[in-house]
Amino acid sequence: MRKVGLIAVREFMGAVSNRGFVIGLLVMPLIATLFAFLGPRLMTAGRVQIHGQVAVIDPTGLVAAELRVALEPAAIARRQSETRVRALANAPSALRSVAGTSNPAIDRMLGDAPALEILERPPTSDVQQEKAWLTAPAEGPRRLALLVVHPTAVSPADVGSEYGTYDLYVPVNLDEQVETTVYESFREAVLATRIRARNLDRRQVEAVMRVPRPASVTVTLGDERQTNVGFNRALPFVFAGLLVFGIMIGGQTLMTSTIEEKSSRVVEVLLSAVSPLELMAGKILGEMAVSMLVLALYVAAGLFLLLSFALIGLLDPMLVLYLLIFFLISYLVFAAVFGAVGAAVNDMREAQALMTPVLLVLILPWMFGPVIARNPNAPLSVVLSFLPPVNTFAMMTRLASNSPPPAWQVWLTVAIGVLSAMAAAWFAAKVFKIGLLVHGKPPSFRTLVRWVREA
Amino acid sequence: MAPALELRQVRKVFGTTTAVDDLSLIVPRGALYGVIGPNGAGKTTCIRMIMSLLFPDAGELTVLGRPSALEAKDRIGYLPEERGVYRKMKVLAFLTFMARLKGLTQEEARDRVPALLARVGLPEVERKRCEDLSKGMLQRIQFVAAVIHAPDLLILDEPFSGLDPVSVRVLRDHVLEEHRRGATILLSTHIMAHAEQICQHVVMLHQGRKVLDEPVAGLRRQFDSRTVLFEPMDPDADLTPVSTLPGVVGIEAAEGAYRIALAAGTDPAALIAQVARAVPAARVELARLRLEDIFIGIVTGGQRLGEAARLRATLATEAEGAPA
Numbered sequence: 001m002r003k004v005g006l007i008a009v010r011e012f013m014g015a016v017s018n019r020g021f022v023i024g025l026l027v028m029p030l031i032a033t034l035f036a037f038l039g040p041r042l043m044t045a046g047r048v049q050i051h052g053q054v055a056v057i058d059p060t061g062l063v064a065a066e067l068r069v070a071l072e073p074a075a076i077a078r079r080q081s082e083t084r085v086r087a088l089a090n091a092p093s094a095l096r097s098v099a100g101t102s103n104p105a106i107d108r109m110l111g112d113a114p115a116l117e118i119l120e121r122p123p124t125s126d127v128q129q130e131k132a133w134l135t136a137p138a139e140g141p142r143r144l145a146l147l148v149v150h151p152t153a154v155s156p157a158d159v160g161s162e163y164g165t166y167d168l169y170v171p172v173n174l175d176e177q178v179e180t181t182v183y184e185s186f187r188e189a190v191l192a193t194r195i196r197a198r199n200l201d202r203r204q205v206e207a208v209m210r211v212p213r214p215a216s217v218t219v220t221l222g223d224e225r226q227t228n229v230g231f232n233r234a235l236p237f238v239f240a241g242l243l244v245f246g247i248m249i250g251g252q253t254l255m256t257s258t259i260e261e262k263s264s265r266v267v268e269v270l271l272s273a274v275s276p277l278e279l280m281a282g283k284i285l286g287e288m289a290v291s292m293l294v295l296a297l298y299v300a301a302g303l304f305l306l307l308s309f310a311l312i313g314l315l316d317p318m319l320v321l322y323l324l325i326f327f328l329i330s331y332l333v334f335a336a337v338f339g340a341v342g343a344a345v346n347d348m349r350e351a352q353a354l355m356t357p358v359l360l361v362l363i364l365p366w367m368f369g370p371v372i373a374r375n376p377n378a379p380l381s382v383v384l385s386f387l388p389p390v391n392t393f394a395m396m397t398r399l400a401s402n403s404p405p406p407a408w409q410v411w412l413t414v415a416i417g418v419l420s421a422m423a424a425a426w427f428a429a430k431v432f433k434i435g436l437l438v439h440g441k442p443p444s445f446r447t448l449v450r451w452v453r454e455a
Numbered sequence: 456m457a458p459a460l461e462l463r464q465v466r467k468v469f470g471t472t473t474a475v476d477d478l479s480l481i482v483p484r485g486a487l488y489g490v491i492g493p494n495g496a497g498k499t500t501c502i503r504m505i506m507s508l509l510f511p512d513a514g515e516l517t518v519l520g521r522p523s524a525l526e527a528k529d530r531i532g533y534l535p536e537e538r539g540v541y542r543k544m545k546v547l548a549f550l551t552f553m554a555r556l557k558g559l560t561q562e563e564a565r566d567r568v569p570a571l572l573a574r575v576g577l578p579e580v581e582r583k584r585c586e587d588l589s590k591g592m593l594q595r596i597q598f599v600a601a602v603i604h605a606p607d608l609l610i611l612d613e614p615f616s617g618l619d620p621v622s623v624r625v626l627r628d629h630v631l632e633e634h635r636r637g638a639t640i641l642l643s644t645h646i647m648a649h650a651e652q653i654c655q656h657v658v659m660l661h662q663g664r665k666v667l668d669e670p671v672a673g674l675r676r677q678f679d680s681r682t683v684l685f686e687p688m689d690p691d692a693d694l695t696p697v698s699t700l701p702g703v704v705g706i707e708a709a710e711g712a713y714r715i716a717l718a719a720g721t722d723p724a725a726l727i728a729q730v731a732r733a734v735p736a737a738r739v740e741l742a743r744l745r746l747e748d749i750f751i752g753i754v755t756g757g758q759r760l761g762e763a764a765r766l767r768a769t770l771a772t773e774a775e776g777a778p779a
Contacts, residue, residue, distance in 0.1 A: 006555050014541075265539030269600065271508055272533035273556035275525055437508055
């Protein structure tokens, strides 16, 4: 055990004293920050405000004038502000207060509304002829749409029948924004016209129609807290992501260091002092400490953020404990495989070939993540949480979801995980014993099986 | 007391190749044994089995009285043929790590590393990274790693390969010093001259089988030299009169002279006189017996000159770049 400890300490120090470790540690937060800051800018930076004409045939004679008002910059700005309020409705209150009433990031996301010029056509205009206007070659402003208001848009034909709306004709490759702006403006214009036609008070109607959606309060044993939809949705992915990231950090470093030891031939010197099993155990433990250090730093940073946004109450502390348990299990399974691959091959290039299936398995949790998070107790979710090696990821996602699984399922996942970790370690120990001293042609899967039988 | 090493009918097969076949060997405590043979003879496989890096398919072995080296690792020093270090590690850290793996405490390691580095002539490299050292320096560092815990048994696989003559001499002196300290030493080499100079006892392997297991001192008594070295006055002289002499079974050129192989039962003294009479000689003498000759004699049975010449060429090629 003392020798295992010595190997583990050397492995840990070798990994964390490396400049690449610090860079690797900063990569994930850096990418997240860049995405948060640059994302909205990148998505809208190239967006040019659309200018053009919209021809309107209005048999009612009432809507077109209102439409012109609804398309004015002030009206568009007001509607954007309402959209912003809706976008922030689900955000934590701390975020809402930071965002305030004017948030440049959201404004950038929304972009500049199109500047549309209304061309009123006579109510009796021929629609076919006007359609030809859309496609006719012309200089000057771009012809964006032909809007034909239904005669019944303001007053239905009979009492009790439906209101009419409008038909929209557009040329090819029209920006979706134009249609959205036309719809929102038409909606505002036609509502105003209908209310006026009925001699109603618009403010009263809006007051009658307004039913604000409340933020629900999640009640737990002895505690209650405000439900946060965004937080709840993100949580399963964050925890599954931490699991995958922790494994990748430790597993990859373990494989690389094993390949280095093998190719630099230092491994035979080590094997004169320790057994292959001690060497493997020491290396796995050393890299596990590296992964746990990284995870601890990320979890601490996450808790700090939750504290500063007063959201810490939303996080179930048991989830962190489960993260630790499932990390240990999955790490042992994958580290054994990564270690065995490192021992079997001669260089990184050969390792890539054997690693492809392992990486595919690590991607599976991402593929199934949304499905499991949406339906945590669906048969697929339950089956996946008992199927190694993805069982721990699936169960972590389920635990962090809104409908956590029953306790017996959690412990069954743990039991299956422990068994699979033992099986992986057994397999890796056999490959380690033979592979470390074998150089030359990289082994095929059949050769690996033969080694396991021989060792 | 149990011998340092005992192998009983050990056999190791890789696929269709028998690397070691029916090998039995006893190395007494305090001995200095050499395992010799050309590349591919099975030396490294044999040593790896002793070190429990490989396991025999048949037979048994004991190391320092234990059934496996795994149970006596801290009492064994090992310098493998394929040597390596942690390139990014500093020499002091690497040697301390190895010392601690061999059971020394941090304090013991801290005391011994500088003393041993000074002993191998590298007192100034403690703070250097391993990757900054020359091959010869690294070889000495690795030797220090093998002896840092003052092992009872020191196993050196091709310790002199790739070294310049000065480094060979330095390393040879350290091996002898370890032997004087009381360590049992087993070293393998394909350069038979090295074994001749340093070992008390040699074990020859050929195609996985042991073909000789004798003390060096007794070898010359046991194996008669049946080779005469002949250098004619005229380098272009016609040697037909020599090759047709009775008792001569072959002549081959060697290092500016000729080696004349004698048939069994031929009197060397009489033949030397006949040779000198047949072709004027600058030098004619009985060749000093070498391990290489013994090996070739054993392998070819002294009969097949073509096979002997081929083996001699192979051994000469292998010895190139590894000065005696």
